[in-house]
Amino acid sequence: MSHLTSRRGLLFGAAAVSTGALLAGCTSNESSNDEPAANDQPAADDKPGKQVTIGFAGPQADHGWLNAINDNAKSRAKKYSDVTLEITEGSNDTAAQIGQIETLINKKVDVLVILPADGKALTQVGLQAMRANIPVVNLDRIFNTPQAYRCWIGGDNYGMGLNAGHYIGEKLKGKSGARVIELAGLDNLELTQQRTKGFDDALKNYPNVKKVARQAAEFTVESGQAKMAQLLQAQSKFDALWNHDDDQGVGALRAIEQAGRDDFLMVGGAGALSAFQAIKQDDGVLKATVLYPPTMAASAIDLARALGQSKGIGGLAEFEIPASLTLYSAVVDKTNVDQYMPTGFK
Numbered sequence: 001m002s003h004l005t006s007r008r009g010l011l012f013g014a015a016a017v018s019t020g021a022l023l024a025g026c027t028s029n030e031s032s033n034d035e036p037a038a039n040d041q042p043a044a045d046d047k048p049g050k051q052v053t054i055g056f057a058g059p060q061a062d063h064g065w066l067n068a069i070n071d072n073a074k075s076r077a078k079k080y081s082d083v084t085l086e087i088t089e090g091s092n093d094t095a096a097q098i099g100q101i102e103t104l105i106n107k108k109v110d111v112l113v114i115l116p117a118d119g120k121a122l123t124q125v126g127l128q129a130m131r132a133n134i135p136v137v138n139l140d141r142i143f144n145t146p147q148a149y150r151c152w153i154g155g156d157n158y159g160m161g162l163n164a165g166h167y168i169g170e171k172l173k174g175k176s177g178a179r180v181i182e183l184a185g186l187d188n189l190e191l192t193q194q195r196t197k198g199f200d201d202a203l204k205n206y207p208n209v210k211k212v213a214r215q216a217a218e219f220t221v222e223s224g225q226a227k228m229a230q231l232l233q234a235q236s237k238f239d240a241l242w243n244h245d246d247d248q249g250v251g252a253l254r255a256i257e258q259a260g261r262d263d264f265l266m267v268g269g270a271g272a273l274s275a276f277q278a279i280k281q282d283d284g285v286l287k288a289t290v291l292y293p294p295t296m297a298a299s300a301i302d303l304a305r306a307l308g309q310s311k312g313i314g315g316l317a318e319f320e321i322p323a324s325l326t327l328y329s330a331v332v333d334k335t336n337v338d339q340y341m342p343t344g345f346k
Helices: 019-024 064-079 094-106 123-131 157-171 190-203 221-234 246-259 273-281 296-308 337-343
Strands: 052-057 083-087 111-114 136-139 151-154 178-184 209-216 240-243 265-270 286-291 324-326 331-333
Touching (some): 052 064, 052 296, 064 083, 064 246, 064 296, 083 296, 111 123, 111 296, 123 136, 157 190, 157 240, 157 286, 157 331, 178 190, 178 221, 190 209, 221 246, 240 246, 246 273, 246 286, 273 286, 331 337
Parallel strands (some): 052 111, 136 151, 151 324, 178 209, 178 240, 240 265, 265 286
Antiparallel strands (some): 286 331
16 A cells, blocks of 8 residues: 555656666767757766765555565665665654654755655655755655655556556457456555546446446455455456455455456556566466556666756756656556566565
8 A cells, every 4th residue: 555646747667668778878979069958968877976875764664565665775776886875664653754754864865765654744854854955856655745855756546547447448349248347455545546547537438348346455465355255256247357456466366266266357556576477377367467666766766866966867858857757557468577577576
């Protein structure tokens, strides 16, 4: 239950071109007199530059996706000899996380990367950092005001639902009276509502497809198994299932196996390694998953380094990094799973 925002936009991170390629592939073209001066801007690349200390503060890694966020940040920082990473333990307690960030502010880190446990509740500490002239890269769960961050980077919950719906719709395009069901996440979270809206909007393009049931789970294996069992009992026949989260999908697949059902296709969400492996094996109902890539944390480190070195992003004409970057929710199936396998989280 880690993905709490719904911006849409640029292809960035593992879901598109790797950030390293974006940052590094920028200075190879020589400018000529008829080219704009912006082509000569300093852009971040892999060569060692000014030393930058990046403070990283995220919530407690109580979910496979969040653990992958921490791993991606750490491994990306190690890539650069000019980056020192100050990382907190992580906490889901708002007051504790604020305290951890204030400690990083007092240490006078050069840049902060913050994935808040609660974006609204931590807005003030983001503002505090910005007022202390420490630029903030706001990761995924968004603060209440753009004044609290220099750059936002995160995933696309609406896009997840949209792409899941289009994938299923295309697979069922020739089937009259096709029936689909949805295993959602926590219904009190905006991200769940956004994923459902995207899914419903996509299905409007396929008049032969009807969503006949929806059940909300809790982004856990146990809830996925229990809620999927209820759906299977209530729906004796359907053609496709969209499950919002690959972690709860582990439980959903257990329920499906226990029920002996294999008469439909399943699409997951987020990009867990177990889902990629099942898709590659291709001997069950799980045929695809829609990404919400934790590689955004590696991209956040790249952005923070560029900020600390007063550089822009290669391939873009601007002198500065953008104000916001939204990852693309790519669909991974057996045709491209090998490409994404290294990004799968446990």
